[in-house]
Each structure stands twice: as structure tokens, then as C-alpha cells.
Amino acid sequence: MKMEQNDAKRQRLLRNLSYGAIASAPLIALAAYSSAGVMAAQPVEPGSSPSAAYLIPVAEGEAEAEARAEGEAEAEAEGEAEGEAEAEGEAEAEGEGEAEAGEALRDAVTRPADYQPFEGDPEALAALGEDLFYNRELSTNNLACASCHMEGAGYADTFAQPFPHHVEMAQRDFGLNEVHLDEMVQICMVSPMAAEPLDWDSEELAALVEFMKLEQEAFQEGR
Incomplete structure (x- = not known):
């Protein structure tokens, strides 16, 4: 009789322990959910543990x-790449613009293919050329x-050499290895006088060329 009573007590104790474990599982899981902040409640599938509904981590925030x-990071990298591409494009455009400007200047001071200089009396042209030589209005x-x-x-010193010949300024600023005397006059008009070149068939250009011939002869004799 006493043994039967003890067996009954053990069975009640086991039932209580089992019930307590089952009842406390949701509380433990709820505490874990609250502290981690990343658990999501899901419907309990049949046959699953009651705590399973509270033990599924969700890392959506991370x-x-x-x-x-x-x-x-990708947007920043794309922005930097676009900026570099724009800078390269601007540099290329600037380089092309400078090249085109250089070609235009070189063409402006280079004898045209159909060049026909003005013809007149050499002495009269030389006299006009001397006036133009001192004229600041050009x-x-x-x-x-x-x-x-x-x-x-x-x-x-190269002025003593027969034209065409090498002139450092012509090569440096205009890319011309050799120049004729009339081309050198046009170069001086553009730089350093910062003016437009004279018309190739103009009397003014022919006059300056004729006077510069006299200047060259005097320079050669004075050496």
C-alpha cells in the first residue's frame, strides 16, 4: 500500500515537471526574443515545440x-567614374581646341597655294613700308x-641668311621649320603685335616686305 502511494506521488511529480517545462518554454523563448529584437512569431506547426514559434531569427534590418x-558605395564609385570620364572628355576637347587653333594660326601666316603678291614700284613700296614699320596703329x-x-x-643672327630659312619664333609659336620673308612679316603681325595678318595680295604687305629687304641688306653689311 505504501509502495503504491509512493508510485502515485512519483507519477504526479513527473507530470508536474513535464507540465512546468512545457509551460516555461514559451516564457524562455519570449525573453530571448525580447533581448535580441530579431525574433518573429510564426504559426506553430502541428507536432512542433511550443517554443519554435519564437525562435526564428529575422535579419532584415541588417x-x-x-x-x-x-x-x-556603388553610387559613389559610379559618380567618381563619371567625374573622371567628364574630366577626360573636357581635357580631350580642350586639347583638340588648342590643336585646331594652332592649325588656324599656322594657316594664317603660311603662303596660300595661289599666292600672288602685290606688284608695284620697288622704291615707292619701300618708302611706304618704312612708314608702316614705325606705325603703331597696325x-x-x-x-x-x-x-x-x-x-x-x-x-x-639668322636674319642675315637668305629666305626661306629657320626662325626660332616661327617654329616655336607656329610650328614652321622655315619661313619666307613675307611669312615672317605676317608672323610679326600676329605675334607680338597681336593683330590680324595682312591680306596676302595687299599693298601693305608688299611694302613691308620691300622695306625689310633693305633692312636685311643693311644687317648683312653691318656684320
């Missing part, structure tokens, strides 16, 4: 943060031909 960071910066050749550096 995934969204990572995706946002990756998106920002320039846009108040310089005359005489500003350099009479008041400044004079003539380079």
Missing part, C-alpha cells in the same frame, strides 16, 4: 543596412615693327 551601404597693343627691331632686341 540585410537592409548592408544593401544600403553597398548601394551608396597692332592692337600699341606696338610697331620698330618696337622690337629698333628699340628692342633688334634682329636675330
Whole structure:
């Protein structure tokens, strides 16, 4: 009789322990859910543990943060790439513009293919050329031909050589290896006098060329 009573007590104790474990499982899971902040309740499938509804982690917040960071990094990289591409494009356009401007200047001071200089009396042309040589109105910066050749550096040693010949300024600023005397006059008009070149068939250009021939002869004799 006593043994039967003890067996009954053990069975009740086991039932209570089993019930307590089952009842406490949701509370333990709920505590874990509250502390982690990443658990989501799901319907309990038949035959599953009562705590299973509370033990499914959800990392949506972390995934969204990572995706946002990756998106920002990609956008920043794309922005930098676009900026570099724009800078390269601007540099290329600037280089092309400078090349085109250089070609235009070179063409402006180079004898045209159908060049026919003005013809007139050499003495009359030389007299007009001397006046133009001192005329500051030919320039846009108040310089005359005489500003350099009479008041400044004079003539380079190469001026004694027959034309066409090499002139450093012509090669440096216009890419011309050799120049004729009329081309050199046009170069001086454009730089340093900052003016438009004279018309190739103009009397003014022919006059300056004729006077410069006399200047060249005098320079050669004075050496």
C-alpha cells in the first residue's frame, strides 16, 4: 500500500515537471526574443515545440543596412567614374581646341597655294613700308615693327641668311621649320603685335616686305 502511494506521488511529480517545462518554454523563448529584437512569431506547426514559434531569427534590418551601404558605395564609385570620364572628355576637347587653333594660326601666316603678291614700284613700296614699320596703329597693343627691331632686341643672327630659312619664333609659336620673308612679316603681325595678318595680295604687305629687304641688306653689311 505504501509502495503504491509512493508510485502515485512519483507519477504526479513527473507530470508536474513535464507540465512546468512545457509551460516555461514559451516564457524562455519570449525573453530571448525580447533581448535580441530579431525574433518573429510564426504559426506553430502541428507536432512542433511550443517554443519554435519564437525562435526564428529575422535579419532584415541588417540585410537592409548592408544593401544600403553597398548601394551608396556603388553610387559613389559610379559618380567618381563619371567625374573622371567628364574630366577626360573636357581635357580631350580642350586639347583638340588648342590643336585646331594652332592649325588656324599656322594657316594664317603660311603662303596660300595661289599666292600672288602685290606688284608695284620697288622704291615707292619701300618708302611706304618704312612708314608702316614705325606705325603703331597696325597692332592692337600699341606696338610697331620698330618696337622690337629698333628699340628692342633688334634682329636675330639668322636674319642675315637668305629666305626661306629657320626662325626660332616661327617654329616655336607656329610650328614652321622655315619661313619666307613675307611669312615672317605676317608672323610679326600676329605675334607680338597681336593683330590680324595682312591680306596676302595687299599693298601693305608688299611694302613691308620691300622695306625689310633693305633692312636685311643693311644687317648683312653691318656684320
